[in-house]
Amino acid sequence: MxxxxxxxxxxxxxxxxxxxxxxxxxxxxxxxxxxxxxxxxxxxxxxxxxxxxxxxxxxxxxxxxxxxxxxxxxxxxxNAGFLTCGHISEIVSDLAESPREAVFAAFLRRKQGVQTILNEFPDLLTDPCGSADYDPITDEKRALADELNATLASRGEPPIYDERELVFGGKPRRAFFNRFDRGVHxxxxxxxxxxxxxxxxxxxxxxxxxxxxxxxxxxxxxxxxxxxxxxxxxxxxxxxxxxxxxxxxxxIVPGRGQVIITTPVEAKTSHALGFLNDGYDYFKFVDGRLLIGGGRHMFREREETTDLTPSVEVRNYLQALARQVIGHDRFSVERHWAGIMGFKSGAxxxxxxxxxxxxxxxxxxxxxxxxxxxxxxxxxxxxxxxx
Ligand SMILES: Cc1cc2nc3c(=O)[nH]c(=O)nc-3n(C[C@H](O)[C@H](O)[C@H](O)COP(=O)(O)OP(=O)(O)OC[C@H]3O[C@@H](n4cnc5c(N)ncnc54)[C@H](O)[C@@H]3O)c2cc1C
CATH class of the missing domain: 3.50.50.60 (FAD/NAD(P)-binding domain)
Known part of the structure; x- marks a missing residue:
């Protein structure tokens, strides 16, 4: 057998x-x-x-x-359970390596994909928390946010990006906010x-x-x-x-992604999906816990694997990041796991x-x-x- x-x-x-x-x-x-x-x-x-x-x-x-x-x-x-059409820093870095039309088309496809999920499963429980891009704001990013909103307007869709004052790790932080994004189990x-x-x-x-x-x-x-x-x-x-x-x-080549989730915790960061470091790191709040994932860019070669066993080095990296998001170190990690995604020749x-x-x-x-x-x-x- x-x-x-x-x-x-x-x-x-x-x-x-x-x-x-x-x-x-x-x-x-x-x-x-x-x-x-x-x-x-x-x-x-x-x-x-x-x-x-x-x-x-x-x-x-x-x-x-x-x-x-x-x-x-x-x-x-x-995975992390983000339903996202993209955040500004990620789209800016995509523009550095792919043609504009392809990047904008990918953005619209992802938005359409999230909308399809919501239309097909109207009773599906999701968290309409939006997403925040906590990387530094630049004029290039402001221009891109305007352009993406204008693209949506030309299709008769409402704008989704704005710049707002949020809280990160107990301190005020200006960030791009995407009000369309949401979380799902x-x-x-x-x-x-x-x-x-x-x-x-x-x-x-x-x-x-x-x-x-x-x-x-x-x-x-x-x-x-x-x-x-x-x-x-x-x-x-x-x-x-x-x-x-x-x-x-x-x-297609495999790439491991790792995620930790804390025990229930009082976090001093706005309730939204969060992106850091061009989206290589990301977090969200689930059942009063902080879920935080990423770190692949720091340990890229070792993460080109289909092995589901998570590593101590990534756990340590994510735990340090969790401390910044939560704003104190009175938390413990409830679970650490890995998933394996496919990457198409690095694109x-x-x-x-x-x-x-x-x-x-x-x-x-x-x-x-x-x-x-x-x-x-x-x-x-x-x-x-x-x-
Ligand atoms: C840690 C992590 C976080 C992520 N976070 C997000 C996120 O928040 N939002 C987002 O949009 N995406 C996220 N992703 C990416 C997203 O999860 C994947 O792109 C998506 O789930 C891929 O779905 P899939 O059906 O292509 O692959 P999979 O879910 O991997 O399914 C492939 C299936 O094929 C089966 N299989 C393989 N070989 C065989 C065989 N020979 N015979 C029979 N069955 C076989 C496997 O058992 C598996 O069930 C994340 C990925 C990871 C790893």
């Missing part, structure tokens, strides 16, 4: 705060359909949104989603999507690993360790950081999200640290192009 019948998922010590507060357990599959119209590999946000939009069509195809672990094992169940959204897909007739095979696939046929290993074959009309690899296993030529902004491997098989990606917002847009576009 390769795997137990009930999928235990990630070991307790490596679980995210989200997985602990909203556990997900699945009966794993010891059989799989011999043939389907659409095979989706990976049940993270991207795979689930794709299954959702395809299954919502008038004559939906027969869809099988194969997931070797728990829902959103790499990143979707382990990512596993709550994952579960809601999963339930919606199942209600639409999507078949799930949990605890099943796709070993290889191509030209309409996939070799899988079922939860009881037995091999099986699934024939497909179209397959979409939505495995994010784990893409190399199924596509040796993939451009932060990318407008191409599909790589064709053969006539029936594609790799899809919504890479980097913005996939919660981007994946509905990528999935909706892919479903719209489906014949």
């Amino acid at each position: 390769r795997r137990p019948y009930y999928n235990p998922g990630v070991p307790e010590r490596l679980k995210s705060y989200w997985e602990l507060t909203l556990p997900v357990r699945h009966v794993t599959a010891t059989s799989a359909p011999a043939s389907v119209d659409v095979l989706i590999v990976g049940a993270g946000f991207l795979g689930l949104w794709l299954a959702y939009f395809l299954s919502a069509r008038k004559n939906p195809p027969r869809i099988l989603v194969v997931e070797r672990d728990t829902l959103g094992y790499g990143a979707s169940s382990r 990512p596993v709550r959204l994952l579960k809601a999507l999963h339930e919606r897909c199942a209600a639409h007739g999507v078949t799930f095979a949990h605890g099943v690993e796709v070993m290889n696939l191509g030209d309409g046929s996939a070799n899988v290993v079922l939860a009881d360790g037995k091999p099986a074959k699934v024939k497909y009309g179209r397959a979409f690899i939505c495995t994010n950081a784990f893409a190399r296993q199924l596509n040796a030529a993939t451009e 932060h902004v990318s407008l191409t999200h599909e790589t064709r491997i053969d006539a029936r098989t594609s790799e899809l990606h919504a890479c980097g640290g913005m996939g919660v917002a981007l994946s509905p847009v990528v999935a909706q576009q892919t479903a719209a192009n489906f014949p």
Whole structure:
């Protein structure tokens, strides 16, 4: 037996705060359909949104989603839960490495993605706290904020950025504020999507690993360790950081992101999502606790891994940052976890999200640290192009 019948998922010590507060357990599959119209590999946000939009069509195809672990094992169940279209310092640094049109298009896509989530799940509990960019304010940033607001106005949408007086670590701080952004419990959204897909007739095979696939046929290993074959009309690899296993030529490389959450604490910082250091570091307030993540830029080489075991050096870095945000050191770390995201050849902004491997098989990606917002847009576009 390769795997137990009930999928235990990630070991307790490596679980995210989200997985602990909203556990997900699945009966794993010891059989799989011999043939389907659409095979989706990976049940993270991207795979689930794709299954959702395809299954919502008038004559939906027969869809099988194969997931070797728990829902959103790499990143979707382990991220920070920001629903964000971007903050000014991040967009300024994107402009230094990508064309203006691409950066603005990515901003609009992310905004559209967050709006899609809110429209599709109007009852989803979110925190409409907005986000604050605590990096230094410059004239270049002021001009960009105006330009982004003007872009929205030209589309008949209200402005979202303004400059305001906030509190950071007990001291007043002027910051750019984005009133559109909000926080979400990512596993709550994952579960809601999963339930919606199942209600639409999507078949799930949990605890099943796709070993290889191509030209309409996939070799899988079922939860009881037995091999099986699934024939497909179209397959979409939505495995994010784990893409190399199924596509040796993939451009996607893994990158670990780490997060800590404190015990409940009185923090002397405004209640909003917070961005520091061009967005490499970020924080938010959840259930009276401070969640703070980042540090990848300080330890980049060691974070190019798919290992979920968090490191002491990043914990120390995040703890020092937490002290600044909270404004005192009377707190303790309740949980420290890691997630694995995919990066497309180091590019932060990318407008191409599909790589064709053969006539029936594609790799899809919504890479980097913005996939919660981007994946509905990528999935909706892919479903719209489906014949
Ligand atoms: C620490 C951290 C913080 C982040 N914070 C945010 C944030 O606040 N906001 C935001 O928008 N984005 C954030 N992100 C990014 C976001 O979480 C990801 O972009 C998004 O979740 C990716 O979704 P996905 O479906 O592509 O990948 P994943 O969620 O990684 O899903 C891929 C799935 O494929 C499965 N799989 C892999 N190989 C196989 C195989 N061979 N057979 C079967 N199944 C397989 C895996 O088990 C996994 O479940 C963060 C990421 C990290 C790591």
